[in-house]
Amino acid sequence: MMNRNFLILLVVAGWVLGSCSNDRGETLEERAGCISKAEMIGVAGMLGHDLFEGRAPGTRGGDLAEAYLKSVCQFMDLQPGAGDSYFQPFVMKGFSNTGFALKAGGTSLEYIEDVVGTFTKEEEFIKVDGDAVFVGFGITTDLWDWDDYKDVDVENKIVITRVNDPGMYDTDIFEGSTLTYFGRWTYHIEEAARRGAAGILLIHTDESAGYDWNVVKNSWTGEELYIDSDLQNNLKFRGWIKENSLRKILDTQNIKLEELYAKSRSKEFRPIHLGTKIQIAGRNSFRDVTINNVVAEIPGKTEKRIVLSAHIDHLGIDPSKEGDQIYNGAIDNGTAVGAMMVVAKILKEFQSDLYYTVTILGCNAEESGLLGSKYYAQNTDRSSIIANINFESTPVWARSNSIMGIGARFSDFEEMIKTLAADHHLEYSSFSLTNQGLFYRSDQYSFARYGIPSVWISAGEDEVTGAKNYTEFWGKDYHTVKDEYDPEWELEGMKQTIEYALLLIERINNSQSPPQMKPDLSFPLED
Ligand SMILES: [Zn+2]
Incomplete structure (x- = not known):
């Protein structure tokens, strides 16, 4: 009896995926x-x-x-x-900076402490300035019949946008708490670029980004790489701003961030001019770099x-x-x-x-x-x-x-x-x-x-x-x-x-x- 049970056990074990009955x-x-x-x-x-x-x-x-x-x-x-x-080569544009100054009216923000970002034009000194416009979530899509930009022209402006999507606050819209494509920071940048903005500042909170400032900082300092097709637009600066650092700018204009947020949760939202210019200046370095995908087949x-x-x-x-x-x-x-x-x-x-x-x-x-x-x-x-x-x-x-x-x-x-x-x-x-x-x-x-x-x-x-x-x-x-x-x-x-x-x-x-x-x-x- 003992032997037979033992044998059955072995046979069963052999069938279970994850156990190995012989060498191969x-x-x-x-x-x-x-x-x-x-x-x-x-x-x-x-x-x-x-x-x-x-x-x-x-x-x-x-x-x-x-x-x-x-x-x-x-x-x-x-x-x-x-x-x-085995190599599929492609050329990337690499941009890096050692820091920059961001000024808005009388307020100066500090690189890394308040903002990070990248200049994406092949110029050694870059100065980007433009009127600051809050664009809510900065989303335009037929899928949920949502358009934050409406008919407002943001060409050559600095747009300030929330990341994530409105479903974060209202489970009946978008996909509720499931982040959609339109909630990703990459999408917010694409949309601002399509509209001819000169710069974009993504507002960072742990909750809306899904990760803390350290992750943003680690990902956005050092060299940033792009493929050419993503640079064929007006956008000179793309970066992140800490929520509390944005408040410093808004305070000078007597604007409450919470009021901007509240408006942005509605379909009726329209972009809001913040009544100040933002100026970003710094030294930029850039290079072409060829890298490879490794591709093999069976x-x-x-x-x-x-x-x-x-x-x-x-x-x-x-x-x-x-x-x-x-x-x-x-x-x-x-x-x-x-x-x-x-x-x-x-x-x-x-x-x-x-x-x-x-x-x-x-x-x-x-x-x-x-x-x-x-x-x-x-x-x-x-x-x-x-x-x-x-x-x-x-x-x-x-x-x-x-x-x-x-x-x-x-x-x-x-x-x-x-x-x-x-x-x-x-x-x-x-x-x-x-x-x-x-x-x-x-x-x-x-x-x-x-x-x-x-x-x-x-x-x-x-x-x-x-x-x-x-x-x-x-x-x-x-x-x-x-x-x-x-x-x-x-x-x-x-x-x-x-x-x-x-x-x-x-x-x-x-x-x-x-x-x-x-x-x-x-x-x-x-x-
Ligand atoms: Zn990964």
Whole structure:
């Protein structure tokens, strides 16, 4: 009896994904259960190393990350994915300043303490001035019949805008507390640029931005990178202002910020002139910098392809910091690139089963606004891409009770991941941090905006141990020097992410019916 029960136990254990019954496994599912810690940490641990100096695009560490990933692709016998090269080069405009003065009437604000920002014209001395206009949320969209600008001309003005969207205060409009595309700071800048503004100041609060001033400061000091197509407008200055610092300007005009806010919550809102000019002056440096996306592929039976993506860049080094100066980005995005490469390695082993070609895209300059993936999507035959599966900040702790698909709700990916999760006795979860707009903040969005079904796949936040390491990561270590490699990582969440990405790809592959976008999207599609 004892022996028989023991045998049954062993057999059952062999079926459960996540356990490994032999060296490698014979099916893709079995192989997925046999992923080793060494496989997972091989690439991830390396990218998080201090030698990579935080992998900022256009720096030595950034160049090293490109070269390293290319080398891994060669070693794995993947095919070049950008013509006959593993590199897809593109030119970026880099701008940096050592500080600037912002004056409004008699008020002067201090760089970093009150404001941060970037001049985006190729001029050594830049002076931007214009009338200050508060534009509410600065949103114009048919989707919710909302237009903050109305017919007010803001050409050559400095617009001051709230970030986030009105749904933050009224759950019946937009998507309630779920941040929409129109709530992202990137959108507010795009809209101001379309309207010919000379400068934009985004009002920062922890609540509306979803992160504190330190994150803004770390992301907006140092070199800012742009692609040329995003600079073909009047906008000379883009930056952030602390809410309390804005109050200093408003006080001189006897304007109460709360009154401006109250007005901005209404559909009837019209831009409000603040009765003062804002002047921003500083010294600017700029350069052209050529960087590369790393692109490889595993050919299937058709040229139609599934693009796997993970960004290789991070924030680099801050020499002005005391102590640790390296933003290692070990989780953002070392473990995600690591996860993608394990998926690629295993798919390569099962290449003869692949119907769709699989492209492996190590995107660059994601932290600068998804620029590498944007460039890739703009300069690739998009009709050949049936889907995108993105890896971002892959969790490294215990296994989770759920699988999460950020952005899955916009396409058939939602049903597919739900079914996959249910088949493995897991929940399908969405991220609790819906107020952060994470779908629009990583490379899957560069595909979705062209109508390509895309998803950021990850083990969920609800670890089987009850711990909330992943949720805490976003509030504590994300975009700080504490995002570091730790040899103690359990890596079970990473393993799970890899397993379910593989099974998802297998299902798309076997059904040979690509996922489709859902009809009602809450972001604009481009041609
Ligand atoms: Zn990231």
